Amino acid sequence: MGENEDIKKIVNEENNDIKLVDLATELLGYEDEEIEKICKDLDDKSLAIVLEQAETKIQLKIISFIDNSRILKLFGLMSKDDIADVLGSINTGRRKQIINIMKEGDKAIIKQLLGYKDDSAGGIMTTEYIALNKRLTISQAIDKIKEITPKTEYIQTIYVTNENRKIIGTVDLRDILISNANQKLEDIVNENFIYVTPEVDQEEVAQIVSKYDLSAIPVLNSRKRMLGIITIDDIVDVLVEEQTEDILKMGGVAKEETLDSTLLDSIKMRLPWLLINLVTAFLAALTVKMFEGTIAKVVALSATMSIVTGMGGNAGTQTVSIIIRNLAMGKVKFKDVKHLILKEVLLGVINGAAIGVVTGLVVMAIYKNMYLGLIIFLAMVGNLIISGFFGLIIPIILEKLNIDPALSSSIFLTTATDVLGFFLFLSLASIFLPKLMI
Amino acid sequence: MGENEDIKKIVNEENNDIKLVDLATELLGYEDEEIEKICKDLDDKSLAIVLEQAETKIQLKIISFIDNSRILKLFGLMSKDDIADVLGSINTGRRKQIINIMKEGDKAIIKQLLGYKDDSAGGIMTTEYIALNKRLTISQAIDKIKEITPKTEYIQTIYVTNENRKIIGTVDLRDILISNANQKLEDIVNENFIYVTPEVDQEEVAQIVSKYDLSAIPVLNSRKRMLGIITIDDIVDVLVEEQTEDILKMGGVAKEETLDSTLLDSIKMRLPWLLINLVTAFLAALTVKMFEGTIAKVVALSATMSIVTGMGGNAGTQTVSIIIRNLAMGKVKFKDVKHLILKEVLLGVINGAAIGVVTGLVVMAIYKNMYLGLIIFLAMVGNLIISGFFGLIIPIILEKLNIDPALSSSIFLTTATDVLGFFLFLSLASIFLPKLMI
Numbered sequence: 001m002g003e004n005e006d007i008k009k010i011v012n013e014e015n016n017d018i019k020l021v022d023l024a025t026e027l028l029g030y031e032d033e034e035i036e037k038i039c040k041d042l043d044d045k046s047l048a049i050v051l052e053q054a055e056t057k058i059q060l061k062i063i064s065f066i067d068n069s070r071i072l073k074l075f076g077l078m079s080k081d082d083i084a085d086v087l088g089s090i091n092t093g094r095r096k097q098i099i100n101i102m103k104e105g106d107k108a109i110i111k112q113l114l115g116y117k118d119d120s121a122g123g124i125m126t127t128e129y130i131a132l133n134k135r136l137t138i139s140q141a142i143d144k145i146k147e148i149t150p151k152t153e154y155i156q157t158i159y160v161t162n163e164n165r166k167i168i169g170t171v172d173l174r175d176i177l178i179s180n181a182n183q184k185l186e187d188i189v190n191e192n193f194i195y196v197t198p199e200v201d202q203e204e205v206a207q208i209v210s211k212y213d214l215s216a217i218p219v220l221n222s223r224k225r226m227l228g229i230i231t232i233d234d235i236v237d238v239l240v241e242e243q244t245e246d247i248l249k250m251g252g253v254a255k256e257e258t259l260d261s262t263l264l265d266s267i268k269m270r271l272p273w274l275l276i277n278l279v280t281a282f283l284a285a286l287t288v289k290m291f292e293g294t295i296a297k298v299v300a301l302s303a304t305m306s307i308v309t310g311m312g313g314n315a316g317t318q319t320v321s322i323i324i325r326n327l328a329m330g331k332v333k334f335k336d337v338k339h340l341i342l343k344e345v346l347l348g349v350i351n352g353a354a355i356g357v358v359t360g361l362v363v364m365a366i367y368k369n370m371y372l373g374l375i376i377f378l379a380m381v382g383n384l385i386i387s388g389f390f391g392l393i394i395p396i397i398l399e400k401l402n403i404d405p406a407l408s409s410s411i412f413l414t415t416a417t418d419v420l421g422f423f424l425f426l427s428l429a430s431i432f433l434p435k436l437m438i
Numbered sequence: 439m440g441e442n443e444d445i446k447k448i449v450n451e452e453n454n455d456i457k458l459v460d461l462a463t464e465l466l467g468y469e470d471e472e473i474e475k476i477c478k479d480l481d482d483k484s485l486a487i488v489l490e491q492a493e494t495k496i497q498l499k500i501i502s503f504i505d506n507s508r509i510l511k512l513f514g515l516m517s518k519d520d521i522a523d524v525l526g527s528i529n530t531g532r533r534k535q536i537i538n539i540m541k542e543g544d545k546a547i548i549k550q551l552l553g554y555k556d557d558s559a560g561g562i563m564t565t566e567y568i569a570l571n572k573r574l575t576i577s578q579a580i581d582k583i584k585e586i587t588p589k590t591e592y593i594q595t596i597y598v599t600n601e602n603r604k605i606i607g608t609v610d611l612r613d614i615l616i617s618n619a620n621q622k623l624e625d626i627v628n629e630n631f632i633y634v635t636p637e638v639d640q641e642e643v644a645q646i647v648s649k650y651d652l653s654a655i656p657v658l659n660s661r662k663r664m665l666g667i668i669t670i671d672d673i674v675d676v677l678v679e680e681q682t683e684d685i686l687k688m689g690g691v692a693k694e695e696t697l698d699s700t701l702l703d704s705i706k707m708r709l710p711w712l713l714i715n716l717v718t719a720f721l722a723a724l725t726v727k728m729f730e731g732t733i734a735k736v737v738a739l740s741a742t743m744s745i746v747t748g749m750g751g752n753a754g755t756q757t758v759s760i761i762i763r764n765l766a767m768g769k770v771k772f773k774d775v776k777h778l779i780l781k782e783v784l785l786g787v788i789n790g791a792a793i794g795v796v797t798g799l800v801v802m803a804i805y806k807n808m809y810l811g812l813i814i815f816l817a818m819v820g821n822l823i824i825s826g827f828f829g830l831i832i833p834i835i836l837e838k839l840n841i842d843p844a845l846s847s848s849i850f851l852t853t854a855t856d857v858l859g860f861f862l863f864l865s866l867a868s869i870f871l872p873k874l875m876i
Contacts, residue, residue, distance in 0.1 A: 008633050008658075016630040021650050053651075142615075149612045156594060173611070174587045177580075192454040195446050210674045212459050213491075220446075232670050236648045239677040244763050246685060251759020252752060259764050259774070263784055270756050271789050277752045278793055281745040282800065288741035289804075295733075295740045302733045302740035303726035306747075307719040310856075314690060314715045318708050321689020325682050326697050336697070346701055351709050355716055362720065366727075418748075 020046055024053035028260060032061060039065045048077035056089050057260075063090055068098055075102075079153050081126040081234070084113035112227075121205050122198030124238065125219045125228030128152040131159040134168060134186035138179045145176070154231050156215050160189045166224045169193060195220045198227055205230055206238045207330055246328070249407040250321075252277070280411060284309070284418035291426035298436045300367050301429050304376055307363075308425045311355055312383035312417035319344055319391025320409045327399050328406070337396065344388035352384030353377075371435040379425035383417060386424075390416040458484055462491035466698060470499065477503045486515035494527050495698075501528055506536055513540075517591050519564040519672070522551035550665075559643050560636030562676065563657045563666030566590040569597040572606060572624035576617045583614070592669045594653050598627045604662045607631060633658045636665055643668055644676045645768060684766070687845040688759075690715070718849060722747070722856035729864035736874045738805050739867050742814055745801075746863045749793055750821035750855035757782055757829025758847045765837050766844070775834065782826035790822030791815075809873040817863035821855060824862075828854040 027035055027050070039047060039062055051062050051074055063071065063086065075083045087095050087110065099107055109127050116122025130148050132141055141158065149155055158171045169189040179188055195218045196205055209217055209232060216231045245255040254269035261269070288295070288305070295301050323340075326332050332340075356377035364373030394412045395405035429436060465473055465488070477485060477500055489500050489512055501509065501524065513521045525533050525548060537545055547565050554560025568586050570579055579596065587593055596609045607627040617626055633656045634643055647655055647670060654669045683693040692707035699707070726733070726743070733739050761778075764770050770778075794815035802811030832850045833843035867874060 008635070018630055018632060018650060025649070146616050149616055155612055174593055178584050178587055192456055194456060197446070206674075210678055211463070212456060213671050215671065232674060233651050233653065235674060236644075236670065236677065239674065239681065240648055240767075243677065243681040243684070244767070246681070247688065247763045248759050250685065250688065251755045253756045253759050257760055259760070259769060259778065263781055263788075266781070266785055267788055270753070270785070271792055273756070274749060274752055274789055274793055275796070278745075278749060278796065281748045284748070285741045285745050288744070289738075292737045292741060296737040299730045299734040299737075299740075300727075302737075302743075303723045303730060305740075306726070306744055306856075307716075307723050309744075310719045310722070310852075311712065311716060314712055315708070317689045318691045318711070321686050321691050322695055322697070325685045329678075329682070331697060340697065343701055343704070347704055347708070350701075350705055351712055354709055355712055358713070358716060414748075418744075 017049060020049040021053050024050045024058070027054055027058045027061075035061050036065045044070070044073050045077055048074040051086065052078055052082045059086050060090060063094070068101060071098055072101060075106075079126050079128050080106075080109050080113060081124060081228075084110055084123075088114055088118065116198055119202045120198060121196045121200040121202065121219050121230060122227065124202050124205070124234050125198070125230045126153055126234070127228045129154055129157075129159060129216070129218075129226075129229040131161050131167070131226055132185060134160045134162055134184065134189060136185050137181065138176055138183050138185070138188075139181040141171075141176055141185055142181075145173070154216055154229060158185075159218060159226060159229075160185050161226070165226075167193075167195075167218060167220065167226050170218075193218070196230075197221070202238045203242050203328070204330075206235045206242065209235045210239075246324075246406045249404065250324070250410065252410070276411060277414070280415045280418065283415060284422055287419050287422040288426065291422075291430060294426060294430045294433060297433065298372075298429065300369070300372060300436075301426065304363055304372070305422060305425050307359055308376065308379045308383050309418045309421035311359075311380060312387040312421045313414055315348065315351060315384050316387030316391035316413045316417050317410070319347075319388055320395055320413055323392055323395045324405050324409060327395055332396065337392075340392055341389065344392045345385055348385035348388035349381060352381035355384065356380030369436060371432050375425065375428040375432055375436075379421070379428055382424045383421040386420050387413070387417045455487060458487040459491050462488045462496070465492055465496045465499075473499050474503045482508070482511050483515055486512040489524065490516055490520045497524050498528060501532070506539060509536055510539060513544075517564050517566050518544075518547050518551060519562060519666075522548055522561075526552055526556065554636055557640045558636060559634045559638040559640065559657050559668060560665065562640050562643070562672050563636070563668045564591055564672070565666045567592055567597060567654070567656075567664075567667040569599050569605070569664055570623060572598045572600055572622065572627060574623050575619065576614055576621050576623070576626075577619040579609075579614055579623055580619075583611070592654055592667060596623075597656060597664060597667075598623050599664070603664075605631075605633075605656060605658065605664050608656075631656070634668075635659070640676045641680050641766070644673045644680065647673045648677075684762075684844045687842065688762070688848065690848070714849060715852070718853045718856065721853060722860055725857050725860040726864065729860075729868065732864060732868045732871060735871065736810075736867065738807070738810060738874075739864065742801055742810070743860060743863050745797055746814065746817045746821050747856045747859035749797075749818060750825040750859045751852055753786065753789060753822050754825030754829035754851045754855050755848070757785075757826055758833055758851055761830055761833045762843050762847060765833060770834065775830075778830055779827065782830045783823055786823035786826035787819060790819035793822065794818035807874060809870050813863065813866040813870055813874075817859070817866055820862045821859040824858050825851070825855045 035058070042050065051059060054062065087098065099110060102110065128151065130145060130152055132144055136144065145155065145158065156173050158173060158176065159167050160169050160171055162168050169191040170193050171185055171189055175188050194208060194212060194214070196208070198219050198221070205217060214232065216229045218229050219227045221227055248255050248257065252273040257266060257269045323332065359380055360373035360377035363376050364370055390413055395409045398405040398408055473496070480488065489497060492500065525536065537548060540548065566589065568583060568590055570582055574582065583593065583596065594611050596611060596614065597605050598607050598609055600606050607629040608631050609623055609627055613626050632646060632650060632652070634646070636657050636659070643655060652670065654667045656667050657665045659665055686693050686695065690711040695704060695707045761770065797818055798811035798815035801814050802808055828851055833847045836843040836846060
């Protein structure tokens with residue numbers, strides 16, 4: 001828990017970046033008065049770093065403790081995407097006030113950034129990058145870079161434009177460093193590159209950046225003009241955020257819930273999901289109710305039936321997990337689905353038979369009834385086929401319907417494995433009833 | 439499914455990096471003969487990129503199709519960490535052959551890299567970085583950088599060393615670009631930095647890099663000498679890998695399973711987990727068996743009992759998900775555990791009461807028995823308290839015992855909510871038995 005002692009920090013100055021990032025994290029545990037005092041005590045540069053790094057909740061508090069003119073000063077020290085993030089979460093009234101007193105150029109950029117969805121390429125891109133005309137010589141380019149560098153976030157890749165300000169390719173800073181001073185950018189430009197449009201989902205951007213080992217990806221509009229870039233450190237944030245989201249969603253928790261959520265917020269976020277699950281539980285119970293006559297005659301069924309549904313749920317969850325993850329990574333191809341169904345059904349038959357034999361033998365030994373062992377074996381094979389089939393197609397169908405499979409696969413899977421599992425086992429029991437009552 | 443059409447690739451040349459990365463991915467679907475032909479047709483530079491980017495399975499095939507001397511040529515075009523990756527997965531005999539014919543310097547580096555665990559800082563670090571003596575002037579440093587740049591992976595940060603080759607700090611390439619040519623590196627060195635030792639787990643490295651927005655982190659030995667660096671693009675790979683691992687583990691699937699795993703491999707990876715779960719299922723069944731006498735008298739219990747255990751499982755999964763994720767992000771502090779237990783227990787009371795009222799009323803209406811409604815209400819509240827408590831402490835205890843909570847929390851949780859849930863509901867039913875039989 002917490003940080004490993006093998007991670008060493010060498011920190012010599014008082015207010016350096018490392019300490020300030022730590023402070024931003026720790027603020028979550030601070031009282032409002034303490035946060036207010038810190039806002040007063042820190043200089044603008046330090047507070048800007050804290051503001052950039054803090055969680056939304058803390059950002060809102062900081063903003064509430066300082067006046068608009070100081071906010072503008074802090075914004076002057078932050079990158080445009082971080083400014084848009086902060087502005088995006090405060091209330092509309094204050095946001096308008098602040099935007100109104102901004103410089104015209106900044107105002108336009110911020111308004112544009114605020115126009116994109118938070119989790120789209122446009123929402124996470126930054127406008128601080130270096131784009132240079134292809135006619136510049138290397139030495140002119142180096143002068144420009146030296147001039148722009150202090151104000152920009154990312155200098156590893158220089159974007160090269162033509163006279164219409166359309167991007168024609170990229171040049172690595174390292175290639176500029178080793179090229180002849182009289183060469184022109186167009187002589188060394190790399191014309192192969194990948195870009196995204198601002199509407200692309202951040203998760204998809206992360207996939208591309210990770211697949212092609214990019215350190216940044218440009219965001220272009222339909223006329224091939226540059227709107228901004230997304231740097232790899234923002235991709236890291238996206239990946240951490242998406243991982244949290246997926247794990248919470250698969251567990252039936254809203255992505256907004258944190259350890260600090262109030263009791264009331266936690267109730268609001270968890271109860272609806274439980275109520276939806278209750279419907280599934282009732283469907284399963286009603287299935288069992290249909291067979292109460294059979295159970296009344298052979299009470300052993302009541303203890304054994306949940307083994308069949310439980311194991312179906314477990315096996316189905318295995319299938320769902322692997323499919324959801326591969327869907328998220330874009331690795332599920334439509335042409336493979338038939339083959340995958342066949343594999344999951346076969347897995348159901350084989351794993352079902354293996355689990356079924358063990359279960360059947362144990363049940364037979366406990367209840368001294370061969371037929372009870374036989375029907376639990378058959379029901380187990382059947383329910384593991386059901387779970388493999390539904391575990392595979394449910395997430396794929398949800399994805400096709402643009403419903404998040406991480407969120408809702410489990411509820412449909414449980415419905416299938418519980419209702420069909422009980423039905424299968426108890427139907428078989430009803431058929432073999434005379435043999436079970438001996 | 440697959441890639442979005444909003445992601446545009448501008449690819450003008452035949453064998454450029456983008457196309458080669460795509461090719462590396464597609465090779466998974468190719469026949470061996472086709473892969474062999476591609477190895478022959480591609481030039482060394484292109485094949486090196488394909489080899490670097492392909493999955494382990496394909497890397498092994500490529501290596502099997504080319505001779506040792508060509509492997510050495512490809513290695514000359516790859517970075518040391520990628521070489522160690524490839525060598526780490528091929529068979530020992532071939533590995534020794536190849537290492538033996540390497541240059542002495544490379545041999546030592548590769549042997550050292552192979553000595554670290556795959557998922558440790560040492561296992562993912564690369565040895566291509568720039569370290570310069572603090573006494574160098576800016577202009578000397580620039581000359582050195584120009585000289586080393588073509589052979590190195592990462593140039594954004596220059597590591598500054600003293601006469602004992604100990605690292606004393608870092609300098610940003612951008613600061614070098616804008617500094618006066620006669621200044622020395624020691625004048626502009628930033629002495630605050632974070633490093634890791636080679637044993638640190640890759641997930642922890644990823645956390646640090648993400649938290650402090652680093653573009654690379656140095657790996658130092660106990661004498662503060664540099665062993666290598668881990669760059670942010672390797673961190674992206676770690677995050678993608680760890681996310682896959684967590685989702686699969688939580689679903690009871692081995693992290694090695696992919697969509698291409700053979701049927702036999704899938705059985706080997708999934709069946710053991712199902713068998714472990716079977717033990718839990720039997721424990722639950724045996725609990726029910728203890729109450730067969732009661733169930734025989736009130737058969738309605740058999741249909742309704744699994745609502746209590748099912749909802750306990752769902753609520754517990756919510757708690758487990760949020761705790762596992764926060765543990766992974768290092769956000770669970772020991773001093774908060776008491777407070778968290780209180781919150782989860784309270785949540786259990788409140789959500790349990792809400793779900794319990796609905797369930798109780800519906801059951802009462804269906805079976806026309808007030809007492810059945812009452813006991814299901816009480817059992818629901820009880821089981822949701824149980825699930826909140828165990829959902830919280832199980833992952834925390836597992837983490838303390840160094841057992842991966844993502845992998846094994848669910849099995850312990852299900853055991854608790856199923857066994858205790860059945861026990862609670864059926865015990866209450868036994869107590870109220872006369873009232874239920876009316």
